[in-house]
Amino acid sequence: MEVLRQLRGFYQAKLNFLVLSIVCLAAATGLGLVYPMLLRRLIDDVIRQGKYGEVLWIAITAVSVVAVKALLQFLHGFFGGRLGNYLAYRLRNACYEKLQFLSFRYYDTAKTGDLMSRLTGDLEAIRNFVGFGFAQLLNLVLMVTFGGLVMFSIHWQLTLITLITIPFLAAVALKFEARIHPAFQEMRKALSSLTTAVQENVTGVRTVKSFAREPYEVEKFSHRNEQYKDNQIFAATLWSKFFPVMELLASISVAVLLSVGGTLVIRGQLTLGELVAFFSLIWFIIGPMWGLGFHINNYTQSKASGERVLEILNQPIDVQDSEHAVELVHDEVQGDVQFDHVTFSYGNKMPAVVDIDFKAPPGTVIGFLGGTGSGKSTIIQLLMRAYNVNHGYIRLDGRDIREISVHSLRSQIATVFQETFLFSSSIRNNIAYGMTNVSMEEIVRAAQLAKAHDFIMELPDGYDTVVGERGMGLSGGQKQRIAIARALLKNPKILILDDATSAVDMETEQEIQSGFQEVMRGRTTFIIAHRISSLRHADEILVLNEGRVVQRGKHEDLIEVPGPYQDVYRIQYADHLARSAHREGGAEA
Numbered sequence: 001m002e003v004l005r006q007l008r009g010f011y012q013a014k015l016n017f018l019v020l021s022i023v024c025l026a027a028a029t030g031l032g033l034v035y036p037m038l039l040r041r042l043i044d045d046v047i048r049q050g051k052y053g054e055v056l057w058i059a060i061t062a063v064s065v066v067a068v069k070a071l072l073q074f075l076h077g078f079f080g081g082r083l084g085n086y087l088a089y090r091l092r093n094a095c096y097e098k099l100q101f102l103s104f105r106y107y108d109t110a111k112t113g114d115l116m117s118r119l120t121g122d123l124e125a126i127r128n129f130v131g132f133g134f135a136q137l138l139n140l141v142l143m144v145t146f147g148g149l150v151m152f153s154i155h156w157q158l159t160l161i162t163l164i165t166i167p168f169l170a171a172v173a174l175k176f177e178a179r180i181h182p183a184f185q186e187m188r189k190a191l192s193s194l195t196t197a198v199q200e201n202v203t204g205v206r207t208v209k210s211f212a213r214e215p216y217e218v219e220k221f222s223h224r225n226e227q228y229k230d231n232q233i234f235a236a237t238l239w240s241k242f243f244p245v246m247e248l249l250a251s252i253s254v255a256v257l258l259s260v261g262g263t264l265v266i267r268g269q270l271t272l273g274e275l276v277a278f279f280s281l282i283w284f285i286i287g288p289m290w291g292l293g294f295h296i297n298n299y300t301q302s303k304a305s306g307e308r309v310l311e312i313l314n315q316p317i318d319v320q321d322s323e324h325a326v327e328l329v330h331d332e333v334q335g336d337v338q339f340d341h342v343t344f345s346y347g348n349k350m351p352a353v354v355d356i357d358f359k360a361p362p363g364t365v366i367g368f369l370g371g372t373g374s375g376k377s378t379i380i381q382l383l384m385r386a387y388n389v390n391h392g393y394i395r396l397d398g399r400d401i402r403e404i405s406v407h408s409l410r411s412q413i414a415t416v417f418q419e420t421f422l423f424s425s426s427i428r429n430n431i432a433y434g435m436t437n438v439s440m441e442e443i444v445r446a447a448q449l450a451k452a453h454d455f456i457m458e459l460p461d462g463y464d465t466v467v468g469e470r471g472m473g474l475s476g477g478q479k480q481r482i483a484i485a486r487a488l489l490k491n492p493k494i495l496i497l498d499d500a501t502s503a504v505d506m507e508t509e510q511e512i513q514s515g516f517q518e519v520m521r522g523r524t525t526f527i528i529a530h531r532i533s534s535l536r537h538a539d540e541i542l543v544l545n546e547g548r549v550v551q552r553g554k555h556e557d558l559i560e561v562p563g564p565y566q567d568v569y570r571i572q573y574a575d576h577l578a579r580s581a582h583r584e585g586g587a588e589a
Ligand SMILES: Nc1ncnc2c1ncn2[C@@H]1O[C@H](COP(=O)(O)OP(=O)(O)OP(=O)(O)O)[C@@H](O)[C@H]1O
Pocket: 108, 346, 349, 352, 370, 371, 372, 373, 374, 375, 376, 377, 378, 379
C-alpha cells in the first residue's frame, strides 16, 4: 500500500472515480444477494403456497435486479477504466519526462530493454490493479462478508458446517499464489532477456553478419526461448493443478450442504427454499476463493511494478539547476571558456581527467589530441555539464557553469559526436532537429556549409528523404555531414567536434573545415581529432595522456619539440616527410 500511497499524486484528481467504481461494484455484489432470496421466496412463499399469480412479479423483479446489476457492473468498469487509464497516462508522461532529464550518469548503466519494459509492462500492471484489481480485492471481502451474513441469518449451524472447507480453500489459494508468483517473476525475467536478445540482434545486425555469427545468435535466442517456454509450462502446470483441487474442495462443501441441509429439510428444521438459497449463496463465498490467489498475485505484481516505476521517478538528478541558476541571453554570450584545474572521475574509478587548465577566449579554436581513453571526450562532456566536476571550475564568460541553467548552457553549445545519431524521419527534420522556427533556406545553407547539400539533392526525395532508424541507407561520412549541418543550423557560441570528421575523407574534411571557418568566426570551437590535419590551424592544441595534459602549444611549435605530438606527426606525415627529405637530398646533390 506504500506504493499506492507514493503514486497517489498521479490519481488523486480522479479519486472520485475510484470511490464510484468501488461503490458500483459493491452495490452490484449486494444485488447479487437478492437472487438467492428471490429463489427462496419463489419456492417457500409462492410455489409451495400455490400463489402462482406472484410468479410474474418475482420474474419481473429478477429481471430488474439483473438489469440494475448489469448497469452497476458497467459503471464499475467505466469508472475503473477511466481511473486506470488516467493514472497510466500520467505515469507514462512523468516517466518519459524524467528520462529526458536524468543525467548522463544514469544512462551510463541503464539498460534499454529494462527501461522499455518498465514503461510498458509495469505500467500496464499498475493500470490494471488501480483500475480494477483494487476494487475486485475489496469486493472479494464484501462478497464473503455479505454472503456469510445472509447464510448465518438463515441457519447459523448449517453455515458453520458448510463453510468447513473455506479455510482449506483459502489455504490452497494462498499456497498457489506463493508458488505462481515467483514463477511469473521468472517468466517476466525470461521474457525481458528474450526481448533484449531480439533488440541487440537487430541493433547489432551488421556485427552479427560480418562475423558470420548467425548460428551463435540463433543458439542464444533458442536457449532463452527454451527458458521462457519452461517457465510457461511450469506456470501452466501449476494452474492446471489449482482448479481441480479447488473444485474438489468446493464440491465437499456442496456435498455437506446437500446431505446435512437435506436432512434438516426432511426434519422440518429448514425450508426447501432456504436450502436452495443456501446452495446459491455458497457459490457467493466459494467463487471469490478461486480468485483469491489471482487477486493477491495481481496485487503483488503491481506492487513490484509500482516499485520499478517509482525507482525511475525517484531517481536523483545529480546535474540540475541550482536555486539561483542564471539564464543566458544568447546575444550576450561571448563564448569565453576557462578550465581551472579541473579533475573528474566516473564513480569510484581512477580520475579520467586530472588538473586540466586552459583558457579559450571567444572565437578561438582549441584542439585535443591523445590516445584512446586519454580523456578528450570527458573534457567536452564536462563542458556540456553532463557531469559535475570533482575539483576545480569550468567557467563560461567568467561564470561557473554550475551557476548557469543547464538548458541555457547547452543551448549555447552544439556538438557533433563521433557516432552520429539520426532519427527515423526526413533529412530536413534531422537537420532541423527540434527547431520549429527555421526556414528551408536556412536548412539548405547549413547543409551547404557541411558539404551535405549535393548528396542530399541526389537522393530520390531530396530533403524529404526519410532515413531509416539510425540513418540506415547513408554512409558514415554522409551521416556525419548531416550531423554537422544540424550543429551549424543551431548557430551556437560554442562548437564541439568530437572526432566529427573521422568518417569523411581528407578532401571533404578540408572542405568542411573551410566552411567552418566561415560560420565559426567569432565562436569558440573545440576539436577532438586523431588526424593532425584537423588540428593544425587550432590556436592551441592540448596533447593528453592518461587524463593529463602532457604537451600544449601551436602546431608549428609542437612539431619542433620531441614528444608525443611530434611522434604522431611523423607517423601521419611519414610519406610527406620522406618526399621532402628526398627533394632536399636531391637539391643538395
Ligand atoms: N561513462 C563512463 N563511465 C565510466 N568511465 C568512463 C566513461 N566514459 C569514459 N570513461 C573512462 O574515462 C577515461 C577517459 O575516456 P574518454 O572517453 O574521455 O577518452 P577519449 O580520449 O575520448 O578516448 P577515445 O579517443 O577512445 O574516444 C577512460 O579510461 C574511459 O574508460
